[in-house]
Amino acid sequence: MHTRRAPLRAKKKSAAAHVPELIFGDLWEFDPAPETADPRLRDQYDLFIGGTFVPPRSGRYFETVNPATEKVIASVALAGPDDVDAAFAAAQKAFEGPWRKMPGKERGKYIYRIARLIQERAREFAVVETMDGGKPIKESRDFDVPMAAAHFFYHAGWADKIEYALPGCRVEPLGPVGQVIPWNFPLLMLAWKIAPALAMGNTIVLKPAETTPLTALKLGELLREAELPHGVVNFVTGAGDTGAAVMGHPAAKKIAFTGSTEVGKIIMRQTAGTDKKMTMELGGKAANIVFDDAPIDQAVEGVVNGIFFNQGHVCCAGSRLLVQESIAELFVEKLKRRIDVLRVGNPLDKNTDVGAINSRMQLEKIEELVESGVAQGATIYQPSCRLPGRGFFYRPTIFTAVTQSHRIACEEIFGPVLSVLTFRTLEEAVEKANNTAFGLSAGVWTDKGSRILKMSTLLKAGVVWANTFNKFDPSSPFGGYKESGFGREGGRHGLLDYAKVV
Ligand code: NAP
Ligand code: MG
Numbered sequence: 001m002h003t004r005r006a007p008l009r010a011k012k013k014s015a016a017a018h019v020p021e022l023i024f025g026d027l028w029e030f031d032p033a034p035e036t037a038d039p040r041l042r043d044q045y046d047l048f049i050g051g052t053f054v055p056p057r058s059g060r061y062f063e064t065v066n067p068a069t070e071k072v073i074a075s076v077a078l079a080g081p082d083d084v085d086a087a088f089a090a091a092q093k094a095f096e097g098p099w100r101k102m103p104g105k106e107r108g109k110y111i112y113r114i115a116r117l118i119q120e121r122a123r124e125f126a127v128v129e130t131m132d133g134g135k136p137i138k139e140s141r142d143f144d145v146p147m148a149a150a151h152f153f154y155h156a157g158w159a160d161k162i163e164y165a166l167p168g169c170r171v172e173p174l175g176p177v178g179q180v181i182p183w184n185f186p187l188l189m190l191a192w193k194i195a196p197a198l199a200m201g202n203t204i205v206l207k208p209a210e211t212t213p214l215t216a217l218k219l220g221e222l223l224r225e226a227e228l229p230h231g232v233v234n235f236v237t238g239a240g241d242t243g244a245a246v247m248g249h250p251a252a253k254k255i256a257f258t259g260s261t262e263v264g265k266i267i268m269r270q271t272a273g274t275d276k277k278m279t280m281e282l283g284g285k286a287a288n289i290v291f292d293d294a295p296i297d298q299a300v301e302g303v304v305n306g307i308f309f310n311q312g313h314v315c316c317a318g319s320r321l322l323v324q325e326s327i328a329e330l331f332v333e334k335l336k337r338r339i340d341v342l343r344v345g346n347p348l349d350k351n352t353d354v355g356a357i358n359s360r361m362q363l364e365k366i367e368e369l370v371e372s373g374v375a376q377g378a379t380i381y382q383p384s385c386r387l388p389g390r391g392f393f394y395r396p397t398i399f400t401a402v403t404q405s406h407r408i409a410c411e412e413i414f415g416p417v418l419s420v421l422t423f424r425t426l427e428e429a430v431e432k433a434n435n436t437a438f439g440l441s442a443g444v445w446t447d448k449g450s451r452i453l454k455m456s457t458l459l460k461a462g463v464v465w466a467n468t469f470n471k472f473d474p475s476s477p478f479g480g481y482k483e484s485g486f487g488r489e490g491g492r493h494g495l496l497d498y499a500k501v502v
Pocket of ligand 2 (some may be wrong): 063064066
């Protein structure tokens with residue numbers, strides 16, 4: 001919760017924790033607190049190829065809108081197959097030129113420089129990320145942008161050290177790599193992709209998502225400032241066809257994709273039979289499991305953070321709450337009280353907790369899945385907060401009386417919607433948590449260390465958080481099991497996906 005009146009906030013917080021019924025009055029009025037930093041945007045962006053911005057050979061442009069206002073922010077070049085060819089030609093030339101031969105310690109200096117420039121321009125990047133994608137400014141300011149910088153810092157350190165981690169081996173770059181990313185963490189996903197690829201000496205062609213291309217294009221400007229050799233990083237903007245051209249390009253020695261399982265499968269079919277190295281970071285339907293000995297109020301905060309962070313547009317979102325039956329009623333009551341005071345609205349306002357849904361298409365997908373939940377018999381709860389008249393917004397939503405066969409318990413909603421299920425024993429919790437096609441993440445809330453260790457071995461998930469959720473660090477590998485994909489990003493594991501070890 002946020003308020004300008006600190007003493008009242010303290011009082012209200014403790015009331016929320018212990019006497020829920022006292023807090024159900026109207027929300028206090030807040031003065032608007034909009035972030036005002038200049039985003040330094042242009043009206044039109046070309047493709048970033050060979051270290052410079054070039055008009056698309058396709059001659060076509062598309063518009064990117066602000067999902068909170070539905071207003072056009074800028075027009076952006078649409079890369080066709082010829083443009084993707086040009087980007088890979090630039091990447092190949094840069095690879096064979098100075099980049100491949102550059103000692104790791106020199107390469108590392110460029111990566112450090114990128115990290116420092118992101119920090120210097122952090123406010124500007126945060127505003128653009130929020131305008132283009134709809135996420136609350138407090139998240140882009142305090143999470144997306146600092147984490148993106150952290151990824152460059154971390155990987156800069158590896159550029160001249162990887163061989164010390166693999167005694168007796170030689171580590172070589174792969175060549176040009178093709179990368180495609182989604183719209184939920186545009187700059188951060190870009191950092192996850194580019195930083196390890198650069199550290200290992202590869203060159204890059206990356207396609208950002210159609211609805212959120214702007215931070216990548218601004219990063220292109222920043223790479224010029226960092227004087228990165230031309231062609232080492234290239235950005236081709238566009239939609240799915242551009243993505244397919246990047247993934248299928250014969251010059252791409254490795255492809256890295258983050259996005260939906262559905263598109264991941266299309267790419268696997270498209271590239272079957274080639275010798276491309278490949279990593280897939282796909283969807284999720286994580287279980288956040290609360291045992292009856294958990295610190296309840298902390299767990300409520302963790303569950304709220306797990307599903308309402310970034311409007312639930314999070315691959316590892318804790319979208320299924322599994323709560324032990326003996327505390328389920330109390331827990332759900334506290335959860336409802338908590339979401340009653342989430343502030344939904346202008347993403348640029350520093351007090352906003354839940355911003356705009358990324359696009360009309362995504363909003364319609366959320367609406368359709370929520371309707372299916374109601375139709376299949378689950379019980380819906382939504383706070384009565386007012387939503388802005390324009391833009392794509394959705395109320396935080398909790399479903400109880402959910403069964404494992406409901407669509408809202410199986411399918412990735414990728415929105416601010418939590419499905420609550422209950423369990424009696426640890427075995428039942430594990431069985432329900434693992435009863436999904438996905439396996440990206442899970443959360444366990446309990447006082448017992450031994451139970452945490454046991455659960456972390458039994459849960460089929462790439463990451464298991466204990467008494468916390470949505471915690472990330474560049475040194476910690478992230479990735480999935482089953483239909484959540486394969487390969488890891490972050491840490492030493494992530495680096496080795498961008499290298500040949502001989
Ligand atoms: P998406 O529809 O799969 O799109 C992801 C990217 O692929 C976008 O840039 C998209 O372009 C592009 N694309 C679409 N069709 C393509 C094709 N046939 N070939 C190549 N590229 C193609 O996913 P999304 O809706 O953007 O993102 C949400 C999904 O990403 C969720 O499922 C989420 O769980 C997953 N995700 C996973 C992770 C992870 O680390 N595991 C992290 C974040 C998100 P356009 O959007 O421009 O059309
Ligand atoms: Mg946009």
